[in-house]
Amino acid sequence: MIKSLTIAKALFISALVITLVAPTKSVKAQNSYELNTGWRCAPIANTKDPGTAISSINYNINDWMPATVPGTVLTTLVANKQMPDPFYGMNNEQIPDIYKTGRDYYTYWFVKDFKQAAATKGNQVYLNFRGVNYSFDVFLNGHKLNSQLNNGMFMRRSFNITKWLTAAGNNRLAVIVYPPDVVGNANGGQGGDGTIAKNVGIQYTAGWDWIQPIRDRNTGIWDKVTIQTTGAVKINNPHVVTLVPGIRQPDGAQQPAIIKVSTELENAGNAPVSGTLQYILDGKTISKKVTLKANATQEIKLDDYSLANPKLWWPNGYGPQNLYNLRLQFVADNKVSDQQDISVGVRQLTTEWNARTESRQINVNGQRVFIKGGNWIVSDEMLRFSDARYDAEVRFHRDMNLNLIRVWGGALIERPEFYEACDKYGMLVFQDMWGSGDCNGRWIDPMKLEDQWTRRKYPDDHDLYLASIKDQVKMIRNYASLAIWCGGNEITPPEDILKALKDTIMPALDNTRWFIEYSNSENMSRNVAGGNGDGPYGIQPLSVFWNDRTFPFNSEVGSVGVSDYESLKRFIPAENLVPPVYDENTHKTKTDPVWDYHKYIGYDGFINKYGKPKDAEDFANKAQLVNYDQYRALMEGFSSHMWDWYTGTIIWKTQNPWTAMRGQMYDYYLDPNACLYGLHNGSAPLHIMYNPTDGMVMVANNTFKPLTNLMLVAKIYDMAGKETLITQVFADVTAATTKRYLSIKPNIDAAAKEDGAFVVLELLAQDKTLLSQNIYWVANEKGDYTGLQKMDKANLQVTATNLSNGKIEVTLTNAAKGPLAFFNRLSVVDATTKARLLPAFYSDNYVTVLPGETKKVMVEYTPVKDAPKPLISVSGWNGPERFIAIGQ
Incomplete structure (x- = not known):
């Protein structure tokens, strides 16, 4: 029997569409x-x-x-x-x-x-x-x-x-x-039999290891x-370049920046037209007199403009995302023939070879930026794109404290609204061009119809490919966020295409950005650690992220990503909500066929360390603990070797274009899971952390400012909430580096031996303001979390206050005596159905509150018109789900 959308699911999707808020346009025709x-x-x-x-x-x-x-x-x-x-x-x-x-x-x-x-x-x-x-x-x-x-x-x-x-x-x-001219056989291979790549189009539609074929x-x-509608003269493909010489800081007065503007002008009339091409920026007008021949197109360059004391654009975590409006016009006979409004971020991108890491580093406005990125496929496999969905998804990446999104080459060059959102939220973009090692012949593959030599020549029409690249480059080159052009995923395009890209197209159309030949090219990163240049993939012992060296600019490293039970219920029939069963002896997992179909990737024995799951809900809840730990450790491990082993890393992957069960920080319905908040913690610009293998406490400072006279605090809590101070010392932190302080391994080992323990690290400013807090749960000497299973219920008090329309402050206060209130998930929900309102954005989530501590979480969502006031749901590891009314 064919199952269609249930009424509840249809209502959910309708609500999802309603609650998405569209941002303003950055490029607008008259x-x-x-x-x-x-x-x-x-x-x-x-x-x-x-x-x-x-x-x-x-x-x-x-x-x-x-x-x-x-x-x-x-x-x-x-x-x-x-x-x-x-x-x-x-x-x-x-x-x-x-x-x-x-x-x-x-x-x-x-x-x-x-x-x-x-x-x-x-x-x-x-x-x-x-x-x-x-x-x-x-x-x-x-x-x-x-x-x-x-x-x-x-x-x-x-x-x-x-x-x-x-x-x-x-x-x-x-x-x-x-x-498509060649539709490909969806035979279970990456890109099916590979022939989908004969077209100049999207490759994963024939199926991949994270998605089923799109029929x-x-x-x-x-x-x-x-x-x-225009006058006789139309503006086509404007090009804005900003040059920011020197080494800049995000604040203070700035030396001038240079603005360079050019555009194509098309005269569709049968007579010559004389007029003025001009743009208005920051209250100033820059213009040039132009005469255009009849039925002709001409490129016009305006004089360079020196923008005094510019407000600069910075990647997320390093400074503000200032944007100017540039209004470009062609005026003839005192009338505007055509006009475009262009959002301009004033910044300059450069790259240089880092001899210590043996990889390329990215500089913005003269400052080196440690790349913390996520791989992106597309927003929706059925291409139901919207400005609002783009805005929500990119905002989630900002909330993960990432600063780059790589748009993977088996998909597409994204739509302008995506880059607009990246400009807004400070996400640099690493943009692959179309092609993948899987379809285009990098490896022997018995699933492919044609041999490697033949596949290496894909697509069939090279002229169409080059024409398409030229067109798409012109479409998106004005976005400040666009940082890197890449020839393809794990393989270069065919030699004639690559030569045209490097020698002709990019120099002529967009010569201010870094172009790399393929995503794990040695021009980007030397293979100093062996392997194929990316990974590891799948679930890992946390020590791997800290101690095992990988590619120094790693374009793909990733793990699991099952969402919680509320998410699973949206796309898995009730009869298939059966948890996977992992056999410790055979190291094999028995998985329900629907989970398999949605590309479940195994958690191996990591779930069982928290106690064997009773049902799918228990499995999904415990998976969130693993999710949080995996992604916090991933980014902490790479940050611990910042500028020593690494210049950056990019997670494979942060989102899915359908209801897959791997590599996602939020589900297709824009509901976040604990992966997102593990990253939010581990990727924070200023972050205190420790290596779980040697106990070394360190601070990662991903800002351009040194910090002095800080207080570093390390303490342990047992499962009953008893606190033991390990150390409290003054600390200084240099800018843009990771500093090591001391090892607390003996203290942790002793405290965690029987039932595990909580390790709490804090960094305080001179006025005792908490700058960074990190709470780890540590297994016992056998590697199990038996203590968590014995925890008493926490006495957590929760209040919620409506600050403004769509903005709520949630206050969580734990009793002074008793256990930690561990791993509390907050959700804003419909007051009647208790269904989550999506998307919603949380300043933090899966929150742990220490005994006697108060934490505040800001929640933002888009209210549904005429709907009753929502509730706040709070459910924790050692606390039942409660629904909290929102006060004024």
């Missing part, structure tokens, strides 16, 4: 609007008429299906309940795969009626497509607009439709969209469609 509603579609099997007929306003499409645009064919079919939700259970197996059906099955007509008055006085009207997969023909009011088939998933297309608009203003657009291979009008 007169432009989206065609994003009112589309209809039909498969070609149902429609034999030509596009010239279908695009006639009188052609009957009343029986056509409502279509989701932007979106894919599968997006539309699921929305219309013609296909089940592929994210739930094993529904994806019920959806016909294009390899078996043939391409025609997912070839569709899309039609949109829209109002647009005919242009007057030399004005021009354009129809713009930002992304169609894979090829398409387009018709308007009975006229075909393209002379040859538009190919390629990653090509923007623009059509001047001025002469085809009707006098009455009633217009019909018809687009026929064809799937239509993302066929559709997957990105925005806009109508734009």
Whole structure:
């Protein structure tokens, strides 16, 4: 039986959409609007008429299906309940795969009626497509607009439709969209049989080790469609470069920065046009007189501008993300012909070889930045992108205290709204181009249809690839966050493509960023530790992250990521909510088939150390303890060797585009798990920590400022809450380094021998303000957490206060006598259903409160209109779930 969305799940997704808040746009045309509603579609099997007929306003499409645009064919079919939700259970197996059906099955007509008055006085009207997969023909009011088939998933297309608009203003657009030329056999390999990479498109749609195949291979009008009105002259592909010489600090007065602006100007008229190209920045206007030939496009460079005392843009954790608005205009006859507003972050990126680590380091505004990154696939496997979802996901990365996102090469060059969010939250972007070692021939692979020599030449159309790269570079090059261009994931593109990228395209279009040939290239990082340049993957003893040296700029290292029980219930049927069972003797795991289908990755014996799980809920709760510990240790271990072994590391991976069960800090529904807060702790800019193998206490300072006269405190608590002070000493911390102080291993070993213990490290300012706190739970001498299983209930008092609309302060106070209130999960929930309101953002979570201590957690969410005031749910390891009313 095909299972579709339950009513509760449908309501949940509706609430999710409602609560996402859209940020403002950073690039905006003067007169432009989206065609994003009112589309209809039909498969070609149902429609034999030509596009010239279908695009006639009188052609009957009343029986056509409502279509989701932007979106894919599968997006539309699921929305219309013609296909089940592929994210739930094993529904994806019920959806016909294009390899078996043939391409025609997912070839569709899309039609949109829209109002647009005919242009007057030399004005021009354009129809713009930002992304169609894979090829398409387009018709308007009975006229075909393209002379040859538009190919390629990653090509923007623009059509001047001025002469085809009707006098009455009633217009019909018809687009026929064809799937990728080669759809690939989804045979279980990475990218299936690999032939999906013959296209210039997304590779993972044929399946990967973290996702099932996407049955239509993302066929559709997957990105925005806009109508734009200009005067005779249109602004295309503006380019803004900022130069910030010298070594800067985030605060204080600044020496000037240089602003360089150029753009393409297109004169669509039949007569020359004279006018002024100008931009307005920080109250100043920089301009140039221009004369453009008829029916011509010309690139114009404006004079450099020296911006006095600039407010600089910095990566997260190092300084503010200041952004300027730059308004670029072409003015003729005292009228604005076209205008674009561009958000500009003033910063300069450089790289240099670090001889000590034998890897490249990234400098921003002259300061070296230790990279703490996460690998990103896409926001949604069905390409249901939104500005608001991008904003929420990138904000989560900011909340993890990361400073870089790597966009993986088996996916896409992301949409502008993604980089806009990265600009806002201070995330540098490491952008792979299309290609992967799996599909493109790096390894022998029996799952692949063709040999390595053949696969090494993918894609089939190199000219289309290069044209697509040029177009996408122009689309995103103005974003301050974009830091690195990369030729591909674990492999270079074919030699002719690589040569064009290095020698021609990047120097001409974007010569201020670091270009590396492939993601684990020795030009980025020497292989000083052996191995293949990345990893380890999967769950690890914590000592591995601290003591085992890996690639000095590691592009992929990662572990587990099962979310909690509330998350699992959203996509796993009740009968399949069965916990995995790990056999300590055989080292094998027995896993439910739905868990396997959703790519569960084993926790091995790590869960059992907390007591064998009673059920799936108990398993998921204990998994959060492991999640937190794994990711805190991962980032602490790399930070402990900052600028000694490493210049950076990037987690594989931080998010999933569907309901997978590995490598995620939050689930598809934007519900965070303990991975996120383990990272939030371990990646903090100023962070006290200790090595679990030798007991060495150290402080990582990821800021540009030294700190003096601090107090370092180390103490131990037993399971009953009794405190024992180990040491309390003054400490100084140099800028941008990790400093070692003393070992507390003998104290820990003695205290934890029987039932384990809690180790508490604190760093205090001169006024005794707590700057950093880190609470570890330590296993007994056998490696088990028996003491946690014996803990008494904590006497935790919780209050919640509404500070403003959508902002809550939660106060947690633990009684002075008694155990720690351990590992408390906070959630903002619907008062009636008790379902979590998503997304919600917490200043901290999975919080442990010491005896006699008070902690405050800030919660932000988007209130649902006319809904009752929510509640705060609090549930801890040694405390039952409670629902707290929110006071004023």
